[in-house]
Amino acid sequence: MRLTYVYNACVLIEHNRTKVLCDPWLTDGIYYGSWYQYPKAKAQAQDFFDVDYIYISHIHPDHLDPKTLKLFPKDIPIIICSYIHKFVFKTLERLGFEKIIELKQSERFELTNDFKIEVIAADFCDPSLCQKHFACSLKLGPSLETQQIDSLAVFSTQDQTLVNLNDVPYPLSKKAIKYISDHYPQIDCALIGYSGAGPYPQCFEHLSKEEKGLKASLKQKQFLNQSMAFLKHLKPKYFMPFAGQYVLGGSLHSLNVMRGVPQIEELPSLFDFYLKKFNVTSKFFMLNSMEHFNIFSHRCSKPFSPPDPSMRQRYIEDELSKMPLDYENLELDFTQLEKLIKKAYAHLLKFQKIWSYSPKQNLYIDYGAQNFLFLPYDQKTLRRAKKLAEPYVKITLDPRLFFEILNKRAHWNNAEIGSHLTFNRRPDIYDRSLYLTLSYFHA
Numbered sequence: 001m002r003l004t005y006v007y008n009a010c011v012l013i014e015h016n017r018t019k020v021l022c023d024p025w026l027t028d029g030i031y032y033g034s035w036y037q038y039p040k041a042k043a044q045a046q047d048f049f050d051v052d053y054i055y056i057s058h059i060h061p062d063h064l065d066p067k068t069l070k071l072f073p074k075d076i077p078i079i080i081c082s083y084i085h086k087f088v089f090k091t092l093e094r095l096g097f098e099k100i101i102e103l104k105q106s107e108r109f110e111l112t113n114d115f116k117i118e119v120i121a122a123d124f125c126d127p128s129l130c131q132k133h134f135a136c137s138l139k140l141g142p143s144l145e146t147q148q149i150d151s152l153a154v155f156s157t158q159d160q161t162l163v164n165l166n167d168v169p170y171p172l173s174k175k176a177i178k179y180i181s182d183h184y185p186q187i188d189c190a191l192i193g194y195s196g197a198g199p200y201p202q203c204f205e206h207l208s209k210e211e212k213g214l215k216a217s218l219k220q221k222q223f224l225n226q227s228m229a230f231l232k233h234l235k236p237k238y239f240m241p242f243a244g245q246y247v248l249g250g251s252l253h254s255l256n257v258m259r260g261v262p263q264i265e266e267l268p269s270l271f272d273f274y275l276k277k278f279n280v281t282s283k284f285f286m287l288n289s290m291e292h293f294n295i296f297s298h299r300c301s302k303p304f305s306p307p308d309p310s311m312r313q314r315y316i317e318d319e320l321s322k323m324p325l326d327y328e329n330l331e332l333d334f335t336q337l338e339k340l341i342k343k344a345y346a347h348l349l350k351f352q353k354i355w356s357y358s359p360k361q362n363l364y365i366d367y368g369a370q371n372f373l374f375l376p377y378d379q380k381t382l383r384r385a386k387k388l389a390e391p392y393v394k395i396t397l398d399p400r401l402f403f404e405i406l407n408k409r410a411h412w413n414n415a416e417i418g419s420h421l422t423f424n425r426r427p428d429i430y431d432r433s434l435y436l437t438l439s440y441f442h443a
Helices: 087-094 127-134 174-183 209-234 250-258 264-277 309-318 334-355 399-406 412-417 432-438
Strands: 002-007 010-015 018-022 053-055 078-081 100-103 108-112 115-121 151-156 161-164 189-193 238-242 292-294 362-366 372-374 383-385 392-396 422-426
Touching (some): 010 161, 018 108, 053 115, 078 087, 087 100, 100 115, 115 174, 174 209, 189 209, 209 250, 250 309, 362 432, 399 412, 412 432
Parallel strands (some): 018 053, 053 078, 189 238, 362 392
Antiparallel strands (some): 002 010, 108 115, 362 372, 392 422
16 A cells, blocks of 8 residues: 555555545635645645545545535545434535445445455444533434544555544544454554644633643643554554644634644654653654655655745745635625524524533623623523623624524534634633534524
């Protein structure tokens, strides 16, 4: 097998002239105009029109980018995990792809006679594990389909195995990792995530600059520790850290320094330190865009050449800072927005009851109106509030983005990952059920 790094989580995996492209993100401005590539991928969509398959791990746009996939021939088969909630399938279907292959748990699919892929749900289709980490409902019981949104993939030949871990969190995926270790005793190469995208801590206004710096450092350590947990469990001969390379643009560009995501040029020294600290024997390699690693010979096509941090900062300040966010040029009808709010609140209450979510914090939305929008969970009438009553979470966002979310042209989760939402919470406690409830606040 041969592995070619394209950008972020996008890699090309080849064996005997059969090619599988994973998670292509080749356009700038995803997550409603906030995420950009740096350095940019040295490839365009047409460079991969000859691939035999595309594997999409999950719905997030740095893995499933509609702008990129629109450019591909629609007769290329797409391989995905078989999810109960068909967000990925329906998105690919709307894009016009003619053959979408849904793989259920423990189903190995033959790419060729000596080249297979097995797509594994992050939670290993275990609803009790899913509820433990994501508060999913237990009503569906055991299944070969997952309620989760993440998957990982194992590519195997007769004598080589590559594991693509994508964005799966280690605590959720322990059963999946054990399954891989039991069924693939020798892992030749693993693709390991090393960071967590999202709004924390850069978008939390109740934190001081010093507190954000401390939280960012702790976040970085948490995800590097998770990388070590994967490595100690899987014991791959070689591994490459990936799926964490992006910068924020537009009016959000100043948030880059507090994301708690290490820059790619920092990874060699960071992993050298953590491998020694955790006594991990797996060997580390990195690739620049469109360079490859031969899994049989264990050789890279070229040595890794890190980007210049000063050039990146100049690019962010001189170019990306001037880029508009997707919603900034939209005209807003406040009358229509108020109507959508009422419909969305009814929808939220309906699904809160179905899934039995019980947030412990009050939820307020600040979208520039005269008073905060208060969403009570135990009543059927919205309220406006001048003051915040503890315990609370206040979410601030642009009213134009709020309109797009309520209209289902944007989503709370993507707005959060894209750093478009600002949070204030008292006390500073994460209430998972509140955010799950919020995901149903749309018309």
